[in-house]
Amino acid sequence: MEVGTWTGASAMHMARVARGLGLTTEILCVDSFLGDAEHWMLARQRSELRLEFGHPQIYRQFLANVVHAGLEEIITPFPCTSAHAARILTREGVRCDIAYLDAGHEYRDVLTDIQDYWVLVRDGGALIGNGFRPDRPGVRAAAREFGASIGQDPEVDGDKWVLRKE
Template sequence: MPSTDSVSTPSLTTRVVRRLARSLENLGSAKRGFKRAWPHIDGIEGYLDSPGQEEWLYQSVLGLPDPAVIVEIGSFKGRSTACIGYACRGTGKRVFAIDTFAGNDSDFRDGSEFTRGPYFDEFWGNLNRLELTDYVTPLCGLSADIAQIWRTPIDLLFIDGSHEFPDVLADFENFFPWVREGGIVSFHDVEPLWPGPWKVWNEVAAPQLVARGSCSTIAFGRKPVV
């Protein structure tokens, strides 16, 4: 015969302690997950401030609801895409990687939209080697052109494409309406050295976001829930 104690509802303290233990366990497993992925991510050329920004991307995607839609503007050879892709593994989370894959968007200003630039194969080869292609959809072309056909709610937007002020502004203004309430908006290279992202973040994006923070030169915040 079980004692009444063994069938009674756990006390508030017990529940809080259990929840805390579970959170610490999840945190530990997230840290271990990134540690395992890191040598593979670090094998890809890219521009992030290592390893903090790579881990920020990984952990932010891990924290999203499942399923989730992530939009990355500016993928280059896939370093940031791989951070996101690793956090999508085994889930319904997917990243849409927007880039001309040309390095220089001026090559794409004359009607050659939706064409792959010269390093697309290296980008895709990197993700293929890491077995992440199931989680990544590349969208080849100028972000401004892709914005014209984009129609899907976004859980996390990462802006790291052209760093020219009008282009960064257009990336934010074109995709922000698609970010869900409570969704994350983030920019890379938010520092005075890069006046484009710096000005768009400080003058346009930050005032429209809550729960703002930063990880080195990544600035981020959430779209308010109204």
């Protein structure tokens, strides 16, 4: 499961790796496909929204990328906010082995996503996040705070962090 997929690059990488290993998997990609606050507020990032009549075209690009890569049998889009998706998935009893978080990067958003998606990770699985770097203090603080609440320090590799569910 990927939360915050943008145009699908990470999901497609995971799908290719899974396919190469002969794994049967589905990658559920949760994203509103509307961009985050930074994309709307920063001129250099606003162009990435590819606005048409005021509406971002990120979802179209995501679909085109997935189909062009031939990964539509592995990758399933779930165009929804991370909070709404977590409620729906929890209610439906959906569980995953890995949840990869790369949606909001502000402390409150990250902490909420960690809390919401931790319950969806099966025992033996992992919650992995992106953006553990100095210019994302909210990501670092949220991962550390939640980790402390479950008795773990996040494992960090580059800008990725991991919490393992025993």
